[in-house]
Amino acid sequence: xxxxxxxxxxxxxxxxxxxxxxxxxxxxxxxxxxxxxxxxxxxxxxxxxxxxxxxxxxxxxxxxxxxxxxxxxxxxxxxxxxxxxxxxxxxxxxxxxxxxxxxxxxxxxxxxxxxxxxxxxxxxxxxxxxxxxxxxxxxxxxxxxxxxxxxxxxxxxxxxxxxxx
Numbered sequence: 001x002x003x004x005x006x007x008x009x010x011x012x013x014x015x016x017x018x019x020x021x022x023x024x025x026x027x028x029x030x031x032x033x034x035x036x037x038x039x040x041x042x043x044x045x046x047x048x049x050x051x052x053x054x055x056x057x058x059x060x061x062x063x064x065x066x067x068x069x070x071x072x073x074x075x076x077x078x079x080x081x082x083x084x085x086x087x088x089x090x091x092x093x094x095x096x097x098x099x100x101x102x103x104x105x106x107x108x109x110x111x112x113x114x115x116x117x118x119x120x121x122x123x124x125x126x127x128x129x130x131x132x133x134x135x136x137x138x139x140x141x142x143x144x145x146x147x148x149x150x151x152x153x154x155x156x157x158x159x160x161x162x163x164x165x
Contacts, residue, residue, distance in 0.1 A: 002092070002095050009021060009086075009088070009090075009152055010081075010090050010150065010152065011027075012086075013081075013083035013085065013086040013088055013090070020148065025031070025044070025045050025081055025083075026042050026043070026044055026081075027042070027045045027057075027079045027080060027081040028034070028040050028041065028042050028043075028079065028080045028081075029041055029042075029043050029059070029067065029077060029078075029079050029143075029164050030077060030078045030080070031067055031070040031071060031072040031074070031076075031077055031096075031147065032070060032073070032076065033066075033070055034066070034069060034070055034073065036056070039066070039067070039070060041067065043059045043061070044059060044060075045057050045058070045081075045148075046058050046059065046115075054164065055146075055150070056094075056144060056145060056146045056147060056149045057079060057092060057094075057145050057147065058111060058129060058142055058144045058145065059142070060112075060115050060140060060141065060143075061140055061141050061142075061143060062126070062127060062139055062140070062141070063127075063138065063139040063141050064099070064139065064142075065145075068098060068141065070157045071096050071098055075095040075096050075097070076091070076093075076094075076095055076096075077096045077145060078091060078092065078093050079091070079092045079101070079145070080092075083164050086154070086155075087154075087155040087156060088152060088153060088154050088155055089152075089153040089155065090151065090152050090153075091149065091150070091151045092145070092147050092149070092151075093148050093149045093150075094135050094145040094146050094147045094148045094149075095122065095145070095146070095148070096143045096144070096145050096147075097142075097143070097144045097145070098141055098142075098143060099112050099141060099142040099143070099144050100138070100141050101136065101138045108142065108144055111142060112136055112140070112141075112142040113136055115136075115140075115142060116135075116136035116137075116140055124137065124140075127139040127140045128140075144150075146165075147165055148164065148165055149162060149163065149165065150162070150165075151163075
C-alpha cells in the first residue's frame with residue numbers, strides 16, 4: 001500500500017471520531033524522558049497532508065510542561081492512535097519541532113495562530129490568564145511533527161502497512 005492510500009485511511013478514521021469543531025483525535029505522545037526512560041501522555045491532535053508523500057501532525061501545549069524540556073534533549077517522538085470504528089491502530093514517528101512566539105517560519109506561525117483563535121476564552125486563560133483574544137500567549141506552543149514513518153494495523157484483517165517518508 002502506498003502513502004497515497006495509508007494517510008487517507010488515517011484521515012478518514014480521524015474524521016469519524018471528530019464531532020465538534022474543537023475536537024481532535026486523541027493520541028498518545030511518547031517522548032524520551034529526562035531520565036532516559038519513555039514518557040507518554042494523551043493529547044488532542046490535528047493533521048495536515050502536504051503533497052503525496054509528506055505529512056505532518058501537530059498539537060498545542062503549554063510552555064511549562066515537562067514534554068517541552070524533554071524535547072530540548074531529544075526531539076524524537078511517536079504518536080499512537082486507536083480508531084475503534086475502523087477498527088485500526090496507527091503509529092506515527094517523527095522529530096518534534098516546538099513552535100513558539102519567537103519561531104520565524106510563517107506557515108507554522110499561521111497554524112499556531114489559527115489554533116489559538118479557535119480556543120474558547122477559558123482555555124486561553126489557562127495559558128496566561130486574561131489575554132488578547134487574537135494574539136497567542138507566549139505560553140501557547142505548537143508541536144509540529146513532520147512524519148518519518150506511519151504504521152497502520154487493520155485489526156480485522158491483521159494487515160500491517162508501514163510507510164517511510
